[in-house]
Amino acid sequence: MIRLFSSFLLACILGITTPIVFAQVKIGFLATLSGPTAALGQDQYEGFMLAVEQRLGKLGGVPVTVLKEDDRQDPNLGARLVERLTQQDKVEFVTGVTFSDVMMSMAKPLARSGVLFVGSNAGPAPLAGKQCQSKFFFTSSQDEYQAGVMGRYAVDRGYRKTVFVAPDSEIGKEQLKGFKRYYSGEVVREVYLRLDQPEYAVALEQIRAAAPDAVVAYLPGDMGVSFIQRVAQTGALGKVPLLTIGTVDGITLPQLGDAALGVFASAVWGPDLPSPTNRTFVAAFEKRYGRIPSQYAAQGFDAALLIDGALRETKGGNADRREWHYAMRDARFASTRSGFKFLRNGFPVQDGHVFTVVKDHQGRATLKRVATPLEANPDAYWNECR
Structure with a gap:
């Protein structure tokens, strides 16, 4: 010692x-x-x-x-x-x-x-x-990255008119900014929902009136679950694609089940990568x-x-x-x-993917990759870092 x-x-x-x-x-x-x-x-x-x-x-x-x-x-x-x-x-x-x-x-x-x-x-x-x-x-x-992924996907799919749905909060507006960073079409209406809003009839009527090519939704947690369930029950969107950001994921899918089938989600990871x-x-x-x-x-x-x-x-x-x-x-x-x-x-340079909700071999709702709109892409703020 x-x-x-x-x-x-x-x-x-x-x-x-x-x-x-x-x-x-x-x-x-x-x-x-x-x-x-x-x-x-x-x-x-x-x-x-x-x-x-x-x-x-x-x-x-x-x-x-x-x-x-x-x-x-x-x-x-x-x-x-x-x-x-x-x-x-x-x-x-x-x-x-x-x-x-x-x-x-x-x-x-x-x-x-x-x-x-x-x-x-x-x-x-x-x-x-x-x-x-x-x-x-x-x-x-970076928080806005996945919104940008969906913005690019909407352009790639030729969706020229979209409605953006989000909570009436700062983070909702940040997600819209991220979406617009890559989206060259027109956001014809912005629909902001109160965090305690129990009913979506007015919001869905605003969406129908706008007649968009696609609906883009950032509705995390229970708000997103309620919104998608309502859409599925009423068929409110008809054949209009529902593109989600931070809404449909491994946390919410067990609650949503079949109601989410066919819904799209942007993410940097999915179970089938x-x-x-x-x-x-x-x-x-x-x-x-x-x-x-x-x-x-x-x-x-x-x-x-x-x-x-x-x-x-x-x-x-x-x-x-x-x-x-x-x-x-x-x-x-x-x-x-x-x-x-x-x-x-x-922050990482990484791919940004879009998934759709399907059933796996056990009948569970899960995510299946359908596109990678951003490949090896940096976030929007890295060049401000000194």
Whole structure:
């Protein structure tokens, strides 16, 4: 023991920076895990933990301890939890985060801490642009990206007139901006719904009156479920295609079932993407949890794989965070998506797909890829990141 201490003291005096290898790595997982939107955060967590379990409690060959925290979709609580994880619990990584308002609240204390962050859902525009942080990485997408995918798809399909339906909120207007970034046709009407709106008769009449070539809807959660169920029950849209953003996914499909058949959805991930990692992930998730995974689960799984790759490349947990940072930036891991490359803002260059809802061999509603309108595409804000 004395000899080891003496060697360590001599190394400090001479300025030798021999890497310190951790006995374990602590990871703070922070997401929305309670309330009406808890399913999103829970899927992020289950995807992340599936990767850890497959590696017998290790990432990069290093044992990991995951400290799970629920922000309750409260930005102030999220900021406090980040401070506790980084200052009191001394985590080496923070991951997760479901919603962008929580992400923006926790960004400053997280950046001050110097702890590396791997986001697996929220992707606010400021953090992709002028407020980007060199130690932040995202295995999801910038919030407006999937709306842009649907904008390009609408152009490719020749839909010249569309109606855009969204909640009457800032995020709804951001999604419209993302859609218009790639859509060269005309949005003939914007229909904004109150978050507590129980009936859609007026909205559906406005859509019919506009006589669009397609309806584009950003209606997350229960609002989207209610809207699509109403459309299916009444046949209100007739043969007009329903193109959705953040509305039809692995979270809502079990509730929607047959009501969603034929509906289109834009996403960066789907269960039928052909990468070997994805096929293995989908099968393992179904075996473990008894259901088709969502994009949130896939993004959580990729977050764990990114950390796994960084720790493996630094040979089991180099204590110098700069080495972890460089390894994460290189993104040397086999993602559930084909090829994975980070821009300087920490967001990935990636494909944007469109899926339609079909039944699988078990009769379950699932997503089938029908197009990839954006290939190896950057987000719209990366060039603002300096």
